[in-house]
Amino acid sequence: MEVAIMGAGMSGLSCAITLEKHGVTPSIFEKRSCVGDRFVNAEGMFSILNRPTKDCLAQLSNEFNINLKPIDEVNKLFMHSKNEIGAIEGKLGYTNVRGRHEDSYENQLAKQVNAKINFKSTREYEYLCKNFEYVVLATGDGEYASHLGNYRCDLTCTIKGATVEGEFLTSVPHVWFNYEILPKGYGWIIPYSEKEANLVIAYPDYPDNIKLDLNDMWKKFYALACKDLDQNLRITDNFEVTRYMMGICDKAKLDNTYFVGNCFGTVSPGLGFGQYISMLTGVYSAYDICKIGTYEELTRPLLENYNHSIVLRRFLENLTDEDIDFQVKNLDNKITDNLVNKVFSNDSGIELLKLSTPLMRLWNNYKEFKSK
């Protein structure tokens, strides 16, 4: 069976690993000169966003035999709003590193693949389509799906980040929702060692936000992070991503082409997470090719998850700094604290996103009605 995988990232490599486990050797085409040939950044994988999965890494290992070693298990997540700081505690998920780092998830996945990866590939999709029985499009964005008229882009966002040196607990990331500084966006810091972390801001490219000065926002956020963490963070590297697409395919598969990872629409518009779902789409496309399952059916819950995440995005955008202060303050309230920690914990399996979608939708409708 001739299978071409275009893109050796999270979804493409997960597809390759699964195909090989079922006796199929794919041809992998990667445009860069090695796996993970991009800026180093730390990312997170939180099961609360991927329910009904309880523990993403355990699931990948037990069910799909894909084994990944994280940087650390997250046992505390600090939330900063304009005037409050709160924390969620428990087994919340994992942090990991991406890109050129030797322990990046891409590099760990590539070690589990036997097939040769054709680097610096200039093969076009059309060529692969003609010459292979199946093509798995895993290029990390919705461009190809868009050209094929199969993609709805819901928003794009601007991301600016830096590697910073300081003193960190690898099990404790921080996130900031402060609309005075980052309108409709957020910032975070994820350590990838006790001495290095990624400090990042992301915000949607709405017409209101286009006139914002990215460098000015960054300066203000950097100063805020230094103040809140009580350290003088030293910037050693930085990166920018513009017009990062968040959208979804109309059809998960067209003829002999599978759309996987961000090509399918795995990055959640709510908070920008996409690693775990990207890997699932890679595995599921391999299942379809090996006639173990049907890709459209397997990806249906992922589509549902995406739709919940869109509601979450609107919900977050409809909040004011005062609303967020209220919620963050309540994280440390004695009565709610225990409940929140339980719901977010890997042990619970509670589908918070799904359960809260109707309420968030009501709130969104109310806010939008009030603003007319």
Ligand SMILES: Cc1cc2nc3c(=O)[nH]c(=O)nc-3n(C[C@H](O)[C@H](O)[C@H](O)COP(=O)(O)OP(=O)(O)OC[C@H]3O[C@@H](n4cnc5c(N)ncnc54)[C@H](O)[C@@H]3O)c2cc1C
């Ligand atoms: C700054 C940032 C922070 C993020 N943080 C998080 C986070 O904390 N948690 C989380 O879950 N998700 C996060 N995400 C999202 C997550 O990284 C993506 O959802 C995930 O990497 C998508 O996997 P993929 O397989 O679709 O693409 P990728 O893993 O990006 O792989 C795509 C591959 O395709 C290759 N390629 C591109 N074009 C071609 C071509 N024409 N021919 C051949 N190869 C090609 C690329 O070089 C790359 O190797 C973040 C994204 C960004 C940008």
